[in-house]
Amino acid sequence: MEATNPYAPPKSHVEDIPKPGGIWRKEKLLVMRKGAELPGRCIYCNEKADLHKKRRILYLNIWLQIALILLFVAFNVLALIPILIIILIFRKSARIKIPVCQRHRKRRLWITLVTVAVLLISISFGFLSVKNTGYQESFLIVGLGVFVVAFILAILRGQLLKAKKIDSEVMIFKGARSPFLDSLPEYAEQ
Numbered sequence: 001m002e003a004t005n006p007y008a009p010p011k012s013h014v015e016d017i018p019k020p021g022g023i024w025r026k027e028k029l030l031v032m033r034k035g036a037e038l039p040g041r042c043i044y045c046n047e048k049a050d051l052h053k054k055r056r057i058l059y060l061n062i063w064l065q066i067a068l069i070l071l072f073v074a075f076n077v078l079a080l081i082p083i084l085i086i087i088l089i090f091r092k093s094a095r096i097k098i099p100v101c102q103r104h105r106k107r108r109l110w111i112t113l114v115t116v117a118v119l120l121i122s123i124s125f126g127f128l129s130v131k132n133t134g135y136q137e138s139f140l141i142v143g144l145g146v147f148v149v150a151f152i153l154a155i156l157r158g159q160l161l162k163a164k165k166i167d168s169e170v171m172i173f174k175g176a177r178s179p180f181l182d183s184l185p186e187y188a189e190q
C-alpha cells in the first residue's frame, strides 16, 4: 500500500514508523494518538535518531495558567501553596520517547552547559554585591544583567516538545520542526 503512496517518506524510513500509526502533523504541530510512538527520526532535522529517552511532558490548560499568574500577582507568596495544589490536581502528563539525533543532542547539551556556567557567574556577582567592597551596586547590576542572559538561554533551549493539549485521546505538541513534520500525514479532525 505504501509503495503507491506518493506522499510516503523515503523507503529507508518507512520501516521505522511504528505500526498502527497514530502520528500526524497539523500545520506546525505534532499530533499523536495516546499510546502511539514516534519513529526513530530526529524531531528537528528528520535524520536517524537512535537514542530514545522517555520524557514526561506536563500540560496545564492555558486559561488555568493565566488564572494562576493572576493569583500570584494578587497574593504573592501567600498564593504559592494553593497554586501548587491546583497544578497538582489539574495538570495532565504524557510520557513519550522523543527521538533527537546526535547533532541536535550535542547542541542542546552545549546550551545547557553554557546556561549553567552563566548562571554560576550571575550568582557569584550576587555574592560580591552583598560584600562590603565599595562596588556593591555595580556588582548587583552586572549580576542581574548576567542573570537575564542565563534566562534567555534557558528559554532558547526550551523543552524538546511542549504540550499544547493532552486529553484522553490525543496529544498535541509544539516544538517539532518542518523536516520531521513534512514526513507525517496531515491530521484530519476526527
Ligand SMILES: [Zn+2]
Residues within 6 Å of the ligand: 042, 043, 044, 045, 046, 047, 100, 101, 102, 103, 104
Ligand atoms: Zn537532528
